[in-house]
Amino acid sequence: MLSLEQLDLSHNNLSGNIPKSLEALKYLTYLDISFNDLHGEVPSCGPFRNCSSKSFMSNEGLCGDPVYGLRSCPTSRQKRRKPIIAAVVSLLGITLLILIITALAIYAIGRCQRKYLVENGVDFAPVTTLRVSYYEILQATEGGTLNNGRDVVVKVFNLQQQNAFKSFDVECEVLRSLRHRDLCKVISTCSNPDFKALVLEYMSNGSLGQWLYSDDYVLDILQKINIMTDLVYAFKYLHYGYSMPIVHCDLKLSNVLLDEDLVAHLSDFGIDKLLGEGESNAYTTTLGTLGYIAPEYGLEGSVSIRCDIYSFGIMLMEVFTRMKPSDEKFSGDLNLELDK
Known part of the structure; x- marks a missing residue:
């Protein structure tokens, strides 16, 4: 076998890689493995140095030296990147699937919850507005509790900031007319030229x-x-x-x-x-x-x-x-x- 001088395996429907052991056939002067279904890298030593592009024709899966008319083989870095890219794509796909399922779940639960609230007559009206003085707010900022024992949050506007007056007016205009349980309720407001604040329901x-x-x-x-x-x-x-x-x-x-x-x-x-x-x-x-x-x-x-x-x-x-x-x-x- 080692003394083999000519080897013609063309048109044999061969598949798989070319064995590197063929590099040991130092007397081989003619090799033809064209028109098969081989793949992988073509060896570059021994008798393969004497081969031409005709020796490897019609083997779409082969790669190697461009001298043989073959495409270049991927580098080891490119080989490592493929599983990484596949993992990233899979992760993004799973994340997208979770978000879609979550959105559908929110929609379904929302419909059921809304039906329950309507059927049971849940009241969305805000708490009755209280009259709160500047002095009470001043006291409440120490511990967050009004004279009647009610816990509140006091939002004091920094009037030195740009658009502070406009921000206060907008928030008052919006919140005084809204009626919904999922909006933070305004209990009262306090406004004078030097001080503006909203008294909000406390969220524990x-x-x-x-x-x-x-x-x-x-x-x-x-x-x-x-x-x-x-x-x-x-x-x-x-x-x-x-x-x-x-x-x-x-x-x-x-x-x-x-x-x-x-x-x-x-x-x-x-x-x-x-x-x-x-x-x-x-x-x-x-x-x-x-x-x-x-x-x-x-x-x-x-x-x-x-x-x-x-x-x-x-x-x-x-x-x-x-x-x-x-x-x-x-x-x-x-x-x-x-x-x-």
């Missing part, structure tokens, strides 16, 4: 951000679905349940407060935009929070209900993946933040 479980990123709290999948469903109801009311659409413009985890039953309440309406009748867009120079801002809002100042929908999608992903929009994993084309 803090913000969604505290629960999501703290080691002391744990939210299971059903609790997360219920919280996001509450926000769907809140935005449905803001966008379609009021006399004119209301765009929140600054949806983020810290603006979602949780009561003792972990029911979500949307808060912080200081940069809300009221769209007039027939309007689908408005323009503003006030920005929300980087990472949650819709591109048309951040770059052009264009405001529509789609801005809230975009922010809700970002927050939905954050809640179920526990990854912030500013996470370093989102880099390059995956960057969720707008350029500052």
Whole structure:
């Protein structure tokens, strides 16, 4: 066998790799393995140095030296990248599937929950407005409790900031007329030329951000679905349940407060935009929070209900993946933040 001088294996329907052991046939002067179904790298030593491109014709799976008319073989780095790319694609597919299933679950649970609330006559009206003096607010800021023993949150506006007066007026205008259990209720307001504050209902479980990123709290999948469903109801009311659409413009985890039953309440309406009748867009120079801002809002100042929908999608992903929009994993084309 080692003395073999000629070997013609053409047109034999051979498959598999070319054995490297053929490099040991030092007397072989003629080799023809054309018109087969071979694949893999063609050896480059021994008798293969004397071969021409005709020796390997019609073997689409072969690779090797371009002198033989073959395509180049992939490098070891390229071989390693293939499983990595496959893993990344699989991970993205699984994440997308989870988000789709979650969205469908939120929709289904939302319909059932809404039907239950309607059938059982749940009252969405806000708490009766109380008269609260500046002195009471001053006392409440020490411990967060009014004279009647009621726990509250006092939001004091920094009048030194730009648009502080406008922000206070907008928030008062929006919240005084809204009627929904998933919106943070305003108990009272206090306003004079030097001091402006809102007295809000106290939420014993803090913000969604505290629960999501703290080691002391744990939210299971059903609790997360219920919280996001509450926000769907809140935005449905803001966008379609009021006399004119209301765009929140600054949806983020810290603006979602949780009561003792972990029911979500949307808060912080200081940069809300009221769209007039027939309007689908408005323009503003006030920005929300980087990472949650819709591109048309951040770059052009264009405001529509789609801005809230975009922010809700970002927050939905954050809640179920526990990854912030500013996470370093989102880099390059995956960057969720707008350029500052």
